Structure formats: C-alpha cells, structure tokens
Amino acid sequence: MADFSILALGGDGIGPEVLAAALDVTEVASGLAGIRLDIAEDLLHGAAWEAHGTFCREETVTAARAADAVLVGAVGGPEWDDIRVPGGPEMQDGLMRLRKALDAYAGLRPARAWPELGRFTPFRAGLAERADIMVLREMTGGVMFASPRGQERRAGRRYGFDTAAYDEGEIARIAHSGFRLARTRKGRLVSADKANVMESYKLWRAVVTEVAAEYPDVTLTHMYADNCAFQMMRTPLSFDVVMGCNLIGDFLSDLAAVVSGSLGLLPSACLCGSPGGRVKGIYEPVHGSAPDIAGQGIANPAGTILSVAMMFEHSLALPAVARRIEAAVERALVSGHLTPDLGGTATTRGFADAVTAELRA
Secondary structure, eight states: OOSEEEEEEEESTTHHHHHHHHHHHHHHHHHHTTOOEEEEEEOOTHHHHHHHSSSSOHHHHHHHHHSSEEEEEEOOOGGGTTOOOSSSGGGGOHHHHHHHHHTOOEEEEEEEOOGGGGGGSSOOTTSSTTOEEEEEEEOSSGGGTOSSOEEEEETTEEEEEOOOOOOHHHHHHHHHHHHHHHHTTTSEEEEEEOTTTOHHHHHHHHHHHHHHTTOTTSEEEEEEHHHHHHHHHHOGGGOSEEEEOHHHHHHHHHHHGGGTTOGGGOEEEEESSOSSSOOOEEEEESSOOOGGGTTSSOOOOHHHHHHHHHHHHHTSOOHHHHHHHHHHHHHHHHTTOOOGGGTOOOOHHHHHHHHHHHHHO
C-alpha cells in the first residue's frame, strides 16, 4: 500500500508538459526518501470539457477529496472562456470548482529572488537580491465567487456586474493563516485592501485588526492595494507576508514574480486549512496555460516542480524532502539549465532531467 495518494491533473496548454516533468522529479524524490506514492491522473477544465462536456467531473471531485494532495499543471484557454454552464461561478472553471469543493481557501504564493537570475529583473543592483515575499491569497470567496453577478441589458446597453463580498468568518480564517505564516518567517504581515472605497474591504480591515490582537509577536501593517503594489516594487526587501483577497492576492502574486525574474519560477499551494502540520492542498504553478507555446517542449517546469516541494512540505509533512527539491532546482539554475523564458535553451524535459540529476547527486 502506498504511503500517500496524489491526484495529478495536467489541464490545458503547457499544463500536461510541466506536470509530466514535475512528476518525474516527484518519483525520484519520493524514491530517494523511501516513500511510496500512488499517483492517479485525470482531466480538468478544457481537457475535461472536450472529453466529457464538463469542466470538472463529479468523479474528479471525489478523487480529489480522497487524495492526500492534488497536483495541477495549468488550466484555461480562449476556446473555453465564453462557455456558460448551469451553476455558480465555480462551475464555469474546473480549478475553481476543485478549490471550492475542497475548501482550499489559503493560497500560499512564494516569490524569492534567485541571485544568479538578477539580470532578468528590472531591479538595480542591491535592491532585490535577497527578496523573499510570501503572498497569501484568499482562494474561495470574494469577487470571484460572490453573487449576484452576470450580464444583462440596461437602458439598451450591455451591463456587466460582479459582487465583492466576504463574511467575517472567511476573513478571520485567512487572517489567522497570515499571522501564523508570519510567525514562521520574519514576523511581518501586510494586509492589502481598498478600505478607502469599498465596504467589503472596510470589514476586511476591521476583522484583520481584531485577529491581530491574538498575535502580538507579529507586526501588522495595513496598506491600500495600489500603494502596496508600488511599495513592493520600490523596496521588495521590506516585505515578508502579504495578504489579500481573492482578486488583490491574484494581482500581487503575479507582480511578486518580478523579484524572481519569470512567472515560470513561481509555485503555489492552496491549502484546506492554516499552514502548519499536515493539511490537504491543491498545488500548481502560478503561471497560466500559455497556449502559444504548448506542445513545443520549451515551457519552464520550475514552478510546477517547486509546487511539488510545497506539497511535500504541507500535505505530506516531509519538509526535508521539500528542501532537497528546492536545492536541486537552485543548483540546476546555477549550472545554466535555463529555459527560453530565462534566456536559455533548455527544454522542459531537459530542465527536469537536470533537477533529478541534482537530486541523485
């Protein structure tokens, strides 16, 4: 019997390519650690739509609930963007449905500077070489999920509307996750909102402030989201954990990629509880499905491989294995195995092979 069960969902575009590369690393890392994994594969989003006429089958949700962790390559593509199916917002997107079904609300999106890749960032020397930012994105609420939403005709014109909404319980639990994360890092938490103009963010700021009273050892700073984005790029070394709602967290996690040099280097974990101990999660790179380069074998799999490292740390409670994978990725980069997004010629498979060679070494 396997020690852990993993559900692997390649998705769309470059998703199956980067996932296949990451699974090679997963198998080598688990073998070296003496761990047995049962890895099952299935379809998600566009691939599931083409095969089954749904973005996420009930069978896939059931398998995800039973697994210790879920690995996703990437989902989406323009050919599926305008398809509408019965149900709420989560039914229109396979990955959103999985997040909602598993209640994977805590999105951990780390971005670190790689000194050897500094030339791929816009920062002057000395500004961001040691940057290490953890964006914490709320994943199952906010404007992505709240109702009412839709499109209709008003006064003869097309009218589109969405609702930004949170209840205090949703805010409190992500706030607890943020403070607990900060405790394991540098003890600093920035909460990004738009409390100057929106009621949901006024509540966000109030609840985060209330939760802060339970964490006197963590320094909390409230920032308006636009200023937070500016300051992150102005002085990235001053940031530790940055917490935002579903929408703001989405923007800030992509922006944080600037300190790394490429979106292809960023991993993520969507945890079904606060970090600490063993918790189920969905793991995926931050980048999208990049259909323009799909099938060419040149996509950077580093973000997916580093997502595997996060899986070993959070869902399998094996941080030592996670550190080995991270170190192997860094050595592969230092030795010059760079994919085209980083100015190199390494293929998706070639980079994964370099990482597995470093693991074995």
